[in-house]
Amino acid sequence: MNEKITPTVMKFGGTSVKDAAAFLRVAKIVASQKDDLPIIVTSAMAKFTDALLNAFEVAKNGESGEGFTSLKEHFDRHQAVADELLDKTRKKAFLAELDLAKEELSGLLLRVERRSLPLQMLRDAIVSYGEQLSSRLLTEVCKANGLNARQVDSRRVIVTDDEYGSAKPIWDETENFIKLELNNLLESGEVPIMGGFIASNRSGETTTLGRGGSDYSAALVGAALRAREVQIWTDVTGVLTCDPRICSDARTIDVLSYNEAAELAYFGAKVLHPKTIQPAVDHSIPVRVCNSHSPNEKGTMVLAKSDVSPNKIKSIAHKTGISILRISSARMLGSYGFMSALFQVFERFRTVIDVISTSEVSVALTLDNTESLDKIVTELERLGDVEVKHGFAVVCIVGEGLRASPGLASKIFSTIEDINISLISHGASSVNLTFVVEEEKVKDVISKLHTTFFK
Numbered sequence: 001m002n003e004k005i006t007p008t009v010m011k012f013g014g015t016s017v018k019d020a021a022a023f024l025r026v027a028k029i030v031a032s033q034k035d036d037l038p039i040i041v042t043s044a045m046a047k048f049t050d051a052l053l054n055a056f057e058v059a060k061n062g063e064s065g066e067g068f069t070s071l072k073e074h075f076d077r078h079q080a081v082a083d084e085l086l087d088k089t090r091k092k093a094f095l096a097e098l099d100l101a102k103e104e105l106s107g108l109l110l111r112v113e114r115r116s117l118p119l120q121m122l123r124d125a126i127v128s129y130g131e132q133l134s135s136r137l138l139t140e141v142c143k144a145n146g147l148n149a150r151q152v153d154s155r156r157v158i159v160t161d162d163e164y165g166s167a168k169p170i171w172d173e174t175e176n177f178i179k180l181e182l183n184n185l186l187e188s189g190e191v192p193i194m195g196g197f198i199a200s201n202r203s204g205e206t207t208t209l210g211r212g213g214s215d216y217s218a219a220l221v222g223a224a225l226r227a228r229e230v231q232i233w234t235d236v237t238g239v240l241t242c243d244p245r246i247c248s249d250a251r252t253i254d255v256l257s258y259n260e261a262a263e264l265a266y267f268g269a270k271v272l273h274p275k276t277i278q279p280a281v282d283h284s285i286p287v288r289v290c291n292s293h294s295p296n297e298k299g300t301m302v303l304a305k306s307d308v309s310p311n312k313i314k315s316i317a318h319k320t321g322i323s324i325l326r327i328s329s330a331r332m333l334g335s336y337g338f339m340s341a342l343f344q345v346f347e348r349f350r351t352v353i354d355v356i357s358t359s360e361v362s363v364a365l366t367l368d369n370t371e372s373l374d375k376i377v378t379e380l381e382r383l384g385d386v387e388v389k390h391g392f393a394v395v396c397i398v399g400e401g402l403r404a405s406p407g408l409a410s411k412i413f414s415t416i417e418d419i420n421i422s423l424i425s426h427g428a429s430s431v432n433l434t435f436v437v438e439e440e441k442v443k444d445v446i447s448k449l450h451t452t453f454f455k
């Protein structure tokens with residue numbers, strides 16, 4: 001095997017494959033980098049993953065037929081791309097695949113209704129059709145545009161544990177399979193096209209890596225093959241100074257450190273999946289966030305290190321739908337073991353804590369997943385008085401050097417002095433300052449901070 005093969009991994013998000021024009025743009029972007037040994041990772045067509053999850057829920061409530069019918073408009077969207085971009089033979093091949101997918105989906109939804117297999121397993125099997133179909137369609141579109149493209153089933157190369165819905169890759173096996181499967185294709189001049197997000201466990205059952213997980217798939221492939229670069233293609237130019245849907249004057253950040261990018265992604269800058277960063281960091285692979293509508297712009301580079309920006313702040317992320325949980329107990333005073341007992345409850349219910357703050361006799365923390373909240377509260381009540389409040393948002397201000405910047409916190413909080421802050425966390429990481437406000441105030445908070453720091 002030629003050890004010198006250094007590919008470029010190009011991941012296209014759902015917004016970059018939402019319709020025929022978008023598919024064509026992708027084929028052209030790939031063609032423009034065909035000498036850099038591209039490997040393509042694609043998401044499902046925009047909105048299809050949500051639709052598949054919704055069909056699953058409908059089937060679970062006993063209406064599998066209705067669930068299936070709700071998918072029709074999305075099957076039609078795939079067909080419309082094929083109609084517009086493929087010749088007769090390619091179209092026929094894709095439509096045969098689409099028909100098969102419909103048949104299988106209808107069967108799987110019926111199984112959901114009848115509970116004939118574990119629901120978690122069925123949900124992943126169903127939702128995987130988004131990426132199965134988009135990768136097949138993109139392969140045909142790329143071929144029709146002169147590329148020597150070949151679809152690779154990601155479920156054969158990414159091996160995970162059995163945690164359906166947010167499965168964790170088993171690295172050694174995944175790395176081996178990726179190398180085995182992809183190096184040969186690259187050597188023979190082919191362009192591999194894989195669905196992101198989907199994988200399989202050791203028994204070969206389909207699993208998924210969690211919402212937004214296609215970025216993660218791309219990073220795994222990039223890390224396994226020591227890629228030159230992992231490119232995340234989306235519908236905005238890179239990582240911006242804040243969510244562009246809140247501030248239309250948000251600007252592109254040229255360079256972010258891995259740490260900054262990880263904090264931003266985790267706290268709601270949807271443009272990058274939080275886990276993307278890890279495999280890239282481990283192997284020092286640069287990640288670039290690019291705009292498929294404007295491929296010549298440089299976008300944002302995510303590198304091991306970045307410079308401290310003049311005003312210290314790089315970006316402001318936020319996440320809504322947050323609940324605050326407060327536990328107060330005199331038992332905490334001067335005793336040890338309390339925190340450990342507290343964390344064990346969250347561990348048992350596999351619930352992630354985002355932000356935490358403690359005093360002598362109480363702990364406040366935030367959660368965005370409230371699936372097991374009732375059970376968690378029941379258990380926590382053994383430790384102390386528990387209070388739960390919903391309807392909050394986490395705001396996360398990110399920038400290398402934040403912790404070592406006198407006066408910055410005061411500038412931040414004086415900008416929003418009229419707003420009640422429910423919880424603050426600062427100093428745990430050197431790159432972020434995080435606080436929690438009421439959800440209905442979050443847009444106002446972000447606009448004010450953005451004006452203060454970026455205008």
Ligand code: ADP
Pocket residue numbers: 012013014015016043212233234235236238239240241242243244245268269270271272315316317
């Ligand atoms: P994709 O389909 O490419 O995965 P996503 O919808 O997951 O796209 O992520 C891109 C979207 O993330 C953008 O359209 C933008 O509205 C949103 N977004 C939120 N915060 C940021 C940010 N700080 N920088 C860039 N985009 C952001």
Ligand code: ASP
Pocket residue numbers: 013014043044049050130196197210211212213214215
């Ligand atoms: N299609 C999946 C989702 O919508 C994965 C992804 O797009 O990254 O979550």
Ligand code: MG
Pocket residue numbers: 013212270271272273
């Ligand atoms: Mg995404």
